[in-house]
Amino acid sequence: EAAVTQSPRNKVAVTGGKVTLSCNQTNNHNNMYWYRQDTGHGLRLIHYSYGAGSTEKGDIPDGYKASRPSQENFSLILELATPSQTSVYFCASGPTYNNQAPLFGEGTRLSVL
Amino acid sequence: GEQVEQRPPHLSVREGDSAVITCTYTDPNSYYFFWYKQEPGASLQLLMKVFSSTEINEGQGFTVLLNKKDKRLSLNLTAAHPGDSAAYFCAVRDTNAYKVIFGKGTHLHVLP
Numbered sequence: 001e002a003a004v005t006q007s008p009r010n011k012v013a014v015t016g017g018k019v020t021l022s023c024n025q026t027n028n029h030n031n032m033y034w035y036r037q038d039t040g041h042g043l044r045l046i047h048y049s050y051g052a053g054s055t056e057k058g059d060i061p062d063g064y065k066a067s068r069p070s071q072e073n074f075s076l077i078l079e080l081a082t083p084s085q086t087s088v089y090f091c092a093s094g095p096t097y098n099n100q101a102p103l104f105g106e107g108t109r110l111s112v113l
Numbered sequence: 114g115e116q117v118e119q120r121p122p123h124l125s126v127r128e129g130d131s132a133v134i135t136c137t138y139t140d141p142n143s144y145y146f147f148w149y150k151q152e153p154g155a156s157l158q159l160l161m162k163v164f165s166s167t168e169i170n171e172g173q174g175f176t177v178l179l180n181k182k183d184k185r186l187s188l189n190l191t192a193a194h195p196g197d198s199a200a201y202f203c204a205v206r207d208t209n210a211y212k213v214i215f216g217k218g219t220h221l222h223v224l225p
Contacts, residue, residue, distance in 0.1 A: 033213065040217070099145060101147045102147075102204075
C-alpha cells in the first residue's frame with residue numbers, strides 16, 4: 001500500500017537548536033515535497049526534489065535545508081530553529097509525468113520555544 | 114511562477130444546499146489540477162483530479178469544472194451534509210512537472 005511516513009509526529013525545540021524532520025515513502029515516486037501549513041496561508045512549498053541527490057527551493061526556502069539521500073527518504077533541516085518556524089509540516093510524494101496526485105504524510109507538529 | 118488564488122476563505126451553508134469553491138491560476142500551461150479535503154487535525158486526502166481540458170468530473174456529491182480559457186477551477190458540492198465540513202484545497206502542478214502549488218484553502222461549515 002502506498003504510504004508516506006513522517007517522523008517525528010510532534011516535536012518541541014528550543015530557539016537556536018537544530019531540528020531534522022524525516023520523511024519516507026514506499027511509492028517509488030520521483031518527486032517529494034515539504035510544505036508548511038499555517039492558518040491563513042494554506043500550504044506553502046519549502047523545498048522539493050525530483051530524485052535522489054536533488055533538492056530544489058520552493059517558495060519559502062529561507063531558514064530551511066533539505067536532503068534527498070535516496071529515492072525513499074527526504075529530510076527537512078532547520079539548522080537554527082526560530083519561533084516563526086512553529087508550524088505543521090507536511091511531506092508528500094508524487095510521480096512526475098502522469099496524472100496521479102501527490103500523496104501526503106500525516107504531518108509533523110513543530111513548536112519552537 | 115505559478116500563483117493560485119482560492120475563494121472564498123470561509124463558507125457556511127445549510128445542509129442540502131450547494132456550495133461552490135473557486136480557484137484561479139496564472140500559468141496557462143499548467144495541466145494537472147487537484148482538490149484535497151482536510152478534516153481538523155488530519156492530513157490531506159485527495160478528493161478529485163482533473164486534467165488539461167474543459168471537463169466535468171463527478172464524484173460522491175461533487176462536481177469539478179475546469180475552464181482553461183479562464184484559468185479557473187471550481188468545486189461544487191451539490192447537496193452538502195455535515196460530514197462535508199472540512200477545509201478544501203485546490204492544487205496546481207506547474208509546467209516543470211515538479212512543483213505543486215496550493216491555494217490557501219476554504220473552510221466549509223455545513224449547518225444542520
